[in-house]
Amino acid sequence: MSGGTDEFRASFFEECEDLLEAMHDGFGLMQNGDGDDETIHVIFRAVHSVKGGAGAFGLDDLVGFAHHFETALDMVRAGKAQPDPDLLSLFQQCGDHLSDLVSAARDEATIDASDSASLTARLDEVIGANGAGDEGVSDAAENFEPMSLDLDAMFDIADPSKPTATGHQISFVAEPELFTSGNEPALLFRALERFGQAEVVANSDDVPPLSALDPTTAFMSWDIRIDTDAAEDVLRDVFDFVSDCAQIEFKPLYADRQADLISSLGFGPGVPEMAPEEVTAASEEGAPAEDVLALSDETDVHDHDPTSPAEPTRSQADAHAQTEKSTPKTPMPQTIRVDFERVDKLINLVGELVIKEAMLSQSVASLDLATGSDVLLELESLKQLAGEIQEGVMSIRAQPIKPLFQRMARTIRDASSMTGKRVKLVMKGETAEVDKTVLERLVDPLTHMVRNAVDHGLEDRETRLAAGKPAEGTVTLSAAHRSGRVVIEISDDGGGIDRDRVRQIAESKGLISPDAVLTPSEVDGLLFRPGFSSKEEVSELSGRGVGLDVAKSEIVALGGRLTIQSEPGKGSVFSISLPLTLAVLEGMVVDVAGQTMVVPITAIHETLQPATAKIHTIGSGGHVLSIRDTLVPIADLGAIFGFRDPPAELDDHVLLIIETETERRCALIVDALQDQRQVVIKSLETNYTSIDGVAAATILGDGRIALIVDPEGVAGGIAPAPGSVDETLSHQNSGGDFVTA
Amino acid sequence: MSQPDAKPDPSDQEVVAFRVAGQDFCFDIMSVREIRGWTQTTTLPHAQSYVKGVINLRGNVVPVVDLADRLGFGATDPSERHVIIIAVVEGQTIGLLADVVSDILSVQNDAMHPVPDMVSDRVKAFISGVLLVDERMIRKLDLSRVVPASGVEAA
Helix, strand or coil: CCCCCHHHHHHHHHHHHHHHHHHHHHHHHHHCCCCCHHHHHHHHHHHHHHHHHHHHCCCHHHHHHHHHHHHHHHHHHCCCCCCCHHHHHHHHHHHHHHHHHHHHHHCCCCCCHHHHHHHHHHHHHHHHHCCCCCCHHHHHHHCCCCCCHHHHHHHHHHCCCCCCEEEEEEEEEECHHHHHCCCCHHHHHHHHHHHCEEEEEEECCCCCCHHHCCCCCCCCEEEEEEECCCCHHHHHHHCHHHCCCEEEEEEEEECCCHHHHHHHCCCCCCHHHCHHHHHHHHHHHCCCHHHHHHHHHHHHHHCCCCCCCHHHHHHHHHHHHHHHHCCCCCCCCCCCCCCHHHHHHHHHHHHHHHHHHHHHHHHHHCCCCCCCCHHHHHHHHHHHHHHHHHHHHHHHHEEECHHHHHHHHHHHHHHHHHHCCCEEEEEECCCCEEEHHHHHHHHHHHHHHHHHHHHHHCCCHHHHHHCCCCCCEEEEEEEEEECCEEEEEEEECCCCCCHHHHHHHHHHCCCCCCCCCCCHHHHHHHCCCCCCCCCCCCCCCCCCCCCHHHHHHHHHHCCCEEEEEEECCCEEEEEEEEECCCCEEEEEEEEECCEEEEEEHHHEEEEECHHHCEEEEECCCEEEEEECCEEEEEEEHHHHCCCCCCCCCCCCCEEEEEECCCCCEEEEEECEEEEEEEEECECCCCCCCCCCCEEEEEECCCCCEEEEECHHHHHHCCCCCCCCHHHHHHHHHHCCCCCCC | CCCCCCCCCCCCEEEEEEEECCEEEEEEHHHEEEEEECCCCECCCCCCCCEEEEEEECCEEEEEEEHHHHCCCCCCCCCCCCEEEEEEECCEEEEEEECEEEEEEEECHHHEECCCCCCCHHHHCCEEEEEEECCEEEEEECHHHHCCCCCCCCC
């Protein structure tokens, strides 16, 4: 298993991601007090597995740190240290650091060793303070000893008559024939994982120095511990082909018998709750059974009520129930890892399929077949099928938002320690799934906004207490699907936006004129104006010279919308509404100057017949629409793109009222509306360059390309952003009351 | 191609020859992906006049360059008889609008002559050499110069 091939390496790091996610999850649960006994075990196992894998790849820094971390975690696991908030916070920092080490190892980057050192020192304090004498798990982890017969013998003592195995300890000793016949042990071990979580430890003690090594002889042996309810003979089948070229021994492992075992050895009724896990842990490490007993003993003395008779009964019953229930084996949801490129290719092909289907429909329609004819019916079901395939393929790209939120948990911890504010993070709806690309591109804006929530949103401790709020601030991240979009909210229970101050800053920076009349939400909107935030008034944390405007423009680039709601004294909510995918878009297909174009439906506020609208002429040919006491500039979409001169007479045209993400409003003249439909987004930049006012292209049913209008780009040339100096003035002149959505 | 007894000269190349505004042009056949008939394009706003628009090439958005306009012979009024040569230039797929594809020729490297001085400056900027084949002069296009420029161009 010393093979450091890229493939194994890659799969190690992929597994690390899952493991670290499980670890962070666990900490999250513990922090909220939602953790149970299993939580700490999950965390421990995750860290342990990372360590194990890292060892195989010779990542010594990682192994070293993980080892200390694991040892400290084990103190908690064994009940020898209480996971109080301080310890938990240390653990979380360690968890973050472990993630950093993994990333550094993956990218072959170096990382500041002083972090490791200081965290290790703090971990060691914990370890030292809580039973320095206990070397059980930690040392066992380093000085691997194969499971000895002792444990087996003890089980025999305990109850030899009806053992229920919960796993197997498999010893696998390679013989030369194994390799001469072209077998790869790693593949066999991988195959075992079908039956449960397997832990493989390679034993290379017998490998002679290179000078004495006979390359045709086998020296390696492996010890595999697998948690499974599969029977031994089922597992043996895996080794069927190699049974005559390797020595394979099976020993069953027990969990639910251990209570009996321990009590039979005289350790009283209180231990079972801990003890089964201890035995599991010990055998995981391959610790000699003596250590197990020592641990259980100490556990007993330290902090477990030795006289809680209900406990063992329950845990035993649970264990039994579990064993029985899982006899007809309920497998974990199976997953496969697929190269992202393949998925993208599939998505492109399905996009093609949908277009072809639309083209076919169009040509069939031109045949004027009788309604109810077979061709039409079959075509209809083909259409449905294509739609379902498209949906299914899109969902492959969808990923749960949870890892993103977990990253934010870290951001919050960092921000919290930097500002000295105590912050609790609450996550909701983290199972919501979003397109992978969207997720990746959300990291930066979301990080910025979360930092902003801690730094600017939450008040300091004194202010909070004075306002009768808990000293610890709460930042809530939530995600939910709403009508074909995903809405992510970052809310804090801070003081809300200080609008007077925002106004003051905006005035001092010349973003608004001092006598501008702004609604509260317009004031909030100033936060997103470029040039609002600058190094003077932002702290080291959120600052870095980028304002919320950057976060906003990144979100807008993803086809998202960003809105704020804020209530003084109660806090603020930043809502990000995003499309579920970047591959398709809901659009209005329109005719302009003989061209077919698509306007994203999210930007269309309403459509109007000019004949019924109040249109005022300004100067030479300029038009303004007055709608609900607001004046909206009118522009011809064809003229914007240079296809024609603006039409003098609007009556046989249609007006699209566009409202952009930056709350710019304008009315676009188009010739006719065709229909509303989902279009597949195609990049123009691949073979050409980007065009002002054009977001992308799509392919219509007739196979022709239609351009997708970029509302922001189009409106940018027509309507100023709300609250800007000139617009505010014009509003005052017209006496209009600016309506915000 | 080459004589049976002659060693294949690595400098041999095949070119696709075509006609634009009555003149013969060619370029390396390795750049050609396919040749298709004229299809209606979708006009691009704010584009250079020689960019006829974009077409759908099996799901890809491909811009079409009117070679005649590009080379200074005036815009083509495309009809069904015109062809679009799909070529890949520096990673970009583009369509080149031409009158007709005439030939695929095997060319010895030494058959390529430097661009004569009398060729108009405009055309000269786009060709990297000339071939003489059966009394015809075939201009070899430098494709990288034909690609629609992203704004910065003194045309």
